[in-house]
Amino acid sequence: MDLYLPVANLSVNALVIVLLGGGVGFLSGMFGVGGGFLTTPLLIFYGIPPTVAAASAASQVTGASVSGVFAHFRRGGVDVRMGTVLTVGGVMGSIAGAGIFRLLQASGQIDTVIALIYVLLLGSIGGLMLKEAVGSIRVLRGAKPAPAARRRHHPFVAALPLRWRFYASGLYISPLAPLLLGFGVGILTVLLGVGGGFVLVPAMLYLLGMGTRVVVGTSLFQILFVTAAATLVHAMTTKAVDIVLAVLLLIGSVTGAQIGAKFAQVVKPEYLRLILALMVLAVAFRMALGLGWRPDEIYTIELS
Amino acid sequence: MRRALALLLLAPLLLGATAAKPVLVPDVSRRNIQIAYSFTGAELLLFGAILYPGGREPDADHPADVVVVVKGPAQSIVMREKEKVAGIWVNAARTRFRSAPSFYAIASSKPIAQLVDDRTRAIYELGLDSLQLSPASGATAEEQARFAAGLVDLQRRQGLYYEAPGAVEITDGVLYRAAVDIPARVPVGRFTAETFLIRDGRVLAAAVREIDIRKSGFERFVEQAAEHDSLAYGLVAVALSVLFGWAAGSLWRRF
Numbered sequence: 001m002d003l004y005l006p007v008a009n010l011s012v013n014a015l016v017i018v019l020l021g022g023g024v025g026f027l028s029g030m031f032g033v034g035g036g037f038l039t040t041p042l043l044i045f046y047g048i049p050p051t052v053a054a055a056s057a058a059s060q061v062t063g064a065s066v067s068g069v070f071a072h073f074r075r076g077g078v079d080v081r082m083g084t085v086l087t088v089g090g091v092m093g094s095i096a097g098a099g100i101f102r103l104l105q106a107s108g109q110i111d112t113v114i115a116l117i118y119v120l121l122l123g124s125i126g127g128l129m130l131k132e133a134v135g136s137i138r139v140l141r142g143a144k145p146a147p148a149a150r151r152r153h154h155p156f157v158a159a160l161p162l163r164w165r166f167y168a169s170g171l172y173i174s175p176l177a178p179l180l181l182g183f184g185v186g187i188l189t190v191l192l193g194v195g196g197g198f199v200l201v202p203a204m205l206y207l208l209g210m211g212t213r214v215v216v217g218t219s220l221f222q223i224l225f226v227t228a229a230a231t232l233v234h235a236m237t238t239k240a241v242d243i244v245l246a247v248l249l250l251i252g253s254v255t256g257a258q259i260g261a262k263f264a265q266v267v268k269p270e271y272l273r274l275i276l277a278l279m280v281l282a283v284a285f286r287m288a289l290g291l292g293w294r295p296d297e298i299y300t301i302e303l304s
Numbered sequence: 305m306r307r308a309l310a311l312l313l314l315a316p317l318l319l320g321a322t323a324a325k326p327v328l329v330p331d332v333s334r335r336n337i338q339i340a341y342s343f344t345g346a347e348l349l350l351f352g353a354i355l356y357p358g359g360r361e362p363d364a365d366h367p368a369d370v371v372v373v374v375k376g377p378a379q380s381i382v383m384r385e386k387e388k389v390a391g392i393w394v395n396a397a398r399t400r401f402r403s404a405p406s407f408y409a410i411a412s413s414k415p416i417a418q419l420v421d422d423r424t425r426a427i428y429e430l431g432l433d434s435l436q437l438s439p440a441s442g443a444t445a446e447e448q449a450r451f452a453a454g455l456v457d458l459q460r461r462q463g464l465y466y467e468a469p470g471a472v473e474i475t476d477g478v479l480y481r482a483a484v485d486i487p488a489r490v491p492v493g494r495f496t497a498e499t500f501l502i503r504d505g506r507v508l509a510a511a512v513r514e515i516d517i518r519k520s521g522f523e524r525f526v527e528q529a530a531e532h533d534s535l536a537y538g539l540v541a542v543a544l545s546v547l548f549g550w551a552a553g554s555l556w557r558r559f
Contacts, residue, residue: 004343004488006523007530011344011488063545067553108384108395116392228542235538239530243541250545254552291392299454304382304400 007242008052014248016046021252025064028253029260030267031276034061034195034223037122037283039249048245050111054193055234055241060249061195062227064257065220072217079214082166083221085175086182086200090226093186097230098237101190108302114192118287121188125198126280133274140270170211177208182222189230195223198280326368327355328511330499335513337486338520345488348374348515350411350497351481368503369413370472370480371430374515376407376464377493383451399451400440406491407464408435411471411482419502428500428507432456432465463487492517 003014020042028035036057043053072078104110164175181203185196200219204210210218235241264272333349350372380402387396412419416431425434437455439448459465464487472482484497494516501509519527529537 002342002344004339004341004523006519006526009489009491059541059545062542063549063552066546066549067556070550070553108382108398112392112394228546231542231545232535232538235530235541236534239534241530241538241541243526243530243537243544246541247544247548250548254548258552258556293393294388295386295393297458298386299451299458300384300386300395301404301455301458302382302384304380 003244003248005048005052005242005244007240008048008245010047012046012048012245012248017245017248018252020046021060021249022256023252024060024249025253025256026260026263027256027276027279028064029257029262030264031260031272033197033276034064034227035253036061036189036192036194036227037118037198037280039253040193041118041283041287043245049240050114051105051238051240052242052245054114054191055231055238056245056249057193058189058195058227058230058234059241059246060253061193062224062231063250064253065195065224065227067254067257068220069217069224072220075217077214077217078221079166079210079218080221081164082171082178082210082214083218085178086185086218086222087225089179089182090186090189090222091229093183093188094190094226094230094233095186096183097187097190098233100187102237108300111300112291115287115291117188117192119284119291121199122280122284122287125202126277126284128202129273129277129280133270133277136270137274140268166210171208173208181207182226185222186226186230189226190233193230195227197223326357326501326509328499328501328509329353329355330372330497330511330513332497332513332515335515337515337517339492339518339523340520341523343488343523346486348484348486348497349481350374350484350499350513351479352499352511353479354477354501354509356478366503367474367477368501368508369419370474370482371410371412371416371419371500371502372472372482372484373428373430373496373498373500374407374409374484374486375405375429375496375498376490376517377405377495378403379406379491380404381455383455385451385454397447399443399447401437401451401455402440403436403438404455405435405465406493407486407495408432408459409466409468409484411468411484413470413472413474413480415469416467420505420507424505424507428498428510430500432460432467462489464489486517490517492519 001014002011004011024035024038027038039057039060040053043057044050069078101110104113162174162176163172165172181200185200188194188196188199197219200222201215204215204219205212231241330350330352334346337346354368380400381404382398382400384395385397386393389396410416410431416425420430425431429436435452437452456465472480474480494514497513497515499511500507518524
């Protein structure tokens with residue numbers, strides 16, 4: 001079933017896009033990530049222009065995080081104060097990201113930079129996740145757990161001036177730390193079309209030292225608002241949000257996410273994390289190959 | 305008085321000159337192409353008649369040939385060329401073409417190189433290697449040629465540029481027809497369909513018809529909204545994604 005995308009200016013097979021959204025949604029529901037890091041590259045691979053792909057994938061992450069946020073709210077898993085600080089930083093970051101996006105676009109390096117950030121970010125985080133997952137599976141199989149080198153939070157965070165109390169997170173730290181963190185993730189959201197959960201969650205755990213009970217809910221809270229802001233920023237600057245494409249992705253992904261969430265309950269979380277780590281590394285590897293191999297298209301055309 | 309007399313004397317000559325030239329009466333199957341939700345491209349039929357003075361083709365053993373060219377609106381583009389720098393492929397050289405056609409299809413009754421010489425091809429832009437792209441000054445001729453070849457190659461594989469030698473059928477030396485495929489990726493705007501009648505390397509007659517390609521209905525509305533009411537458009541996009549996420553979440557909780 002072919003459908004014409006009015007902003008992307010091409011026609012796509014609607015079923016393929018819905019299934020793509022469904023697959024990503026399934027994974028996102030299973031692993032509790034937004035899945036933007038898969039959607040954008042897959043859409044580009046399908047032939048959607050990179051800008052339209054990044055702009056429309058952000059709205060899919062919004063949709064995927066909504067039901068998660070509600071669920072976490074009901075069980076008190078959202079630190080609203082922390083989430084608000086992160087969101088304020090994220091919105092500022094997404095506006096700054098739009099400026100960076102425009103600069104890179106003018107210099108012609110946007111595609112290379114996007115690919116490089118993907119490789120570095122996914123490669124390093126995937127590596128860390130893999131190490132952690134292998135460690136916990138060993139523990140599961142009877143190895144002795146490594147003595148937890150418990151640190152409240154990173155010394156850099158402790159050194160920042162001005163301290164606020166974040167009761168739900170059990171923290172007394174400077175709000176500048178989550179503000180900066182949110183800012184960085186906001187830039188990533190606009191540039192890559194990702195929610196940034198895979199950066200946010202480890203950073204909240206290991207840099208800020210937040211309690212595990214509120215980490216996922218609070219990161220979803222931030223992702224919900226920042227991806228919404230990123231969609232708005234894209235709509236107003238690059239004008240590349242394709243609402244038809246976004247709806248197709250949403251239909252697939254919100255359904256897939258629910259199935260994935262059900263499925264996640266029957267698999268041990270340690271194995272889930274291992275699979276996610278391998279998947280993240282695979283995407284990073286594929287992107288790295290794309291940078292190093294001779295591309296199919298040596299020339300690119302841009303309207304001016 | 306004298307001028308009128310001169311004109312009167314010249315009249316048979318003038319008439320003779322025009323009358324000796326054949327006239328093309330071209331038409332296209334669709335003057336308007338509407339892009340709607342199910343648009344996957346369109347087929348355009350270009351057809352018409354060649355009217356010879358006296359109603360007869362002067363030399364039936366030596367028929368004239370017909371070339372049709374469909375062009376999309378010209379665009380100003382920047383082309384970038386990737387190069388391997390420090391192990392990765394990045395955009396390095398760039399050049400600007402101020403008038404690259406967004407779509408270019410040429411169909412002819414014989415391969416175009418057999419019909420006219422290079423100069424005539426350049427004048428009438430006949431053929432993919434004769435496009436007038438108006439490159440920005442500054443680039444060397446060799447560089448311009450390399451980028452132009454890159455542009456043609458890229459657009460050809462996208463289906464946006466193509467040559468179809470032999471695709472024009474001529475019936476009895478009088479009627480001609482050719483089908484041109486318009487892919488779904490074309491930009492909107494005013495297209496032109498040019499028809500040329502060629503014999504002995506010379507263009508005997510030429511005629512132009514215009515075709516409007518536009519988005520219609522919902523597609524037009526969405527594009528306009530994205531372009532002109534971008535804040536409202538963005539808000540609707542966000543609202544839709546929240547609604548979908550929420551609806552799916554609450555539906556599934558009932559099962």
